Amino acid sequence: MRTAPQVSVPCPIGRAAGLLGERWTLLILRNANLGTTRFDAFRAELGIAENILSNRLARLVEAGVLMRVPYHDGGRTRQEYRLTTAGAEVLPVLHALAVWGEEHTKPAEPTGSMQVIHQRCGQVTTPGRVCDGCGELVRREEEAWVRPWLSPDPIILASPVTTGT
Amino acid sequence: MRTAPQVSVPCPIGRAAGLLGERWTLLILRNANLGTTRFDAFRAELGIAENILSNRLARLVEAGVLMRVPYHDGGRTRQEYRLTTAGAEVLPVLHALAVWGEEHTKPAEPTGSMQVIHQRCGQVTTPGRVCDGCGELVRREEEAWVRPWLSPDPIILASPVTTGT
DNA sequence: GGGCTAGACTTGCTTAATGCAAGCCAGTGT
DNA sequence: ACACTGGCTTGCATTAAGCAAGTCTAGCCC
Structure with missing residues (x-):
């Protein structure tokens, strides 16, 4: 290949x-x-x-x-x-895809849509760098996704293995 | 298919x-x-x-x-x-890919790298919503890309056909 | 200590997607 | 009248994806 x-x-x-x-x-x-x-x-x-x-x-x-x-x-x-x-840095790509997919595609059967939560302020935000709710930069460790078709519980993003953190 | x-x-x-x-x-x-x-x-x-x-x-x-x-x-x-x-709204996906690709992949032979220019202020900016130079939102009509391996001239983004604009 | 099980793969075979080349068709320029 | 261009479609070979079955390692259970 x-x-x-x-x-x-x-x-x-x-x-x-x-x-x-x-x-x-x-x-x-x-x-x-x-x-x-x-x-x-x-x-x-x-x-x-x-x-x-x-x-x-x-x-x-x-x-x-x-x-x-x-x-x-x-x-x-x-x-x-x-x-x-x-x-970890493909996250912005995933955010962009999530926004686009939410806006321009339809699921087969309606489900609660995916949400991104800024854990620091607790607000739901548009996937992206800045929190819609509090206006601060959303750090990866403070970001959680709710994927209601799987579970109502938010999932905190995994941290990368860093040779340094 | x-x-x-x-x-x-x-x-x-x-x-x-x-x-x-x-x-x-x-x-x-x-x-x-x-x-x-x-x-x-x-x-x-x-x-x-x-x-x-x-x-x-x-x-x-x-x-x-x-x-x-x-x-x-x-x-x-x-x-x-x-x-x-x-x-036109896949642009953020392309931005995110451009940033990631620039950061995490290498071309076969070194070429000048792609640049995004905010035509309103004339500054080079990181692909994204906000101009690094002037801090303003970069509107699609004000955004141009320089792809030096093809031409030194900036290319203004195409406007979508809109039933409304 | 022999069999069972889980995780992480390979191998082999079938089907689907891709790539290449050639052909088609309508209009145009010469 | 004929070649040419843009935008396709068709046919065939190659490559990738999907499925099922098999392998290997190493605990675990009695």
Whole structure:
């Protein structure tokens, strides 16, 4: 399959789209930002075929967007896929997609729509940098998403593995 | 090929990604936002196969993101593809991708990087809603992109066909 | 200590999407 | 009358995606 066609074009949008615009990739990153880390969890949440998931995760690790981290599970070592800083920084892309999708597409059956909450002030805000409610910058650690078709509880965004925080 | 798998899921990001995240779609919309309207121009600029382009344009028209508009070419009628409001509103997605791509990907050979200019104040700004230079909201009509690997001249964004403006 | 189970993958095969080349059609310029 | 251009469509080969089944590791349970 070799590296995607657009990954080294001069246009940054082309390069970003070459990686992020592959099928499943944005969905994987969405869920990773919501805290999913394990192979099986991605598989179950997205309904993606396992070979494709394996392929996508490998590509995202190679691109430095996810990082394979060993973790301890009842005494044994397993792997999980954690966001890197680069992975966390696709958040604005997800925000933009959420806004556009909310505005210009329709779900099959009406459900409560997704909401972004600024935990610091408790207000619902439009996905973006600044809170509609209090006007402050929404820091990632203070942002939570409500996805009512899954659960009424807000989900705080996952923090990236940082070699530095 | 039927309508993409994710287009009616409850998550707006999934719906947006189901449409925009198809291969070529973001690139087509990028170029449409930069003023490309004709089939042949898209084909030449993107190097996309004609049957795929035909398919994508049809899908984007169906989704209400582009609109097929007849135009006059030396006496005969041809078709062009113009942005609708929905198409113009993918701009924030393109901005977010541009920022991410600039930050986290590398071109094959170093070229001057893409810049966004706020024509009102003349400053270069980070792609986004607010101008870094003057602090004002950047309106679409005041925004121009410089893509130095193609030309040093700024390109003003295309305006959508509006049934109302 | 033998079988069971969970997580994380591979492998093989089928179906769908992509890419390439060629062809078509209407109007236009020569 | 003929080549040409823009905008397609059709056919066929190649590549990617989806599905099912199998593998491997290592605890865990009795």
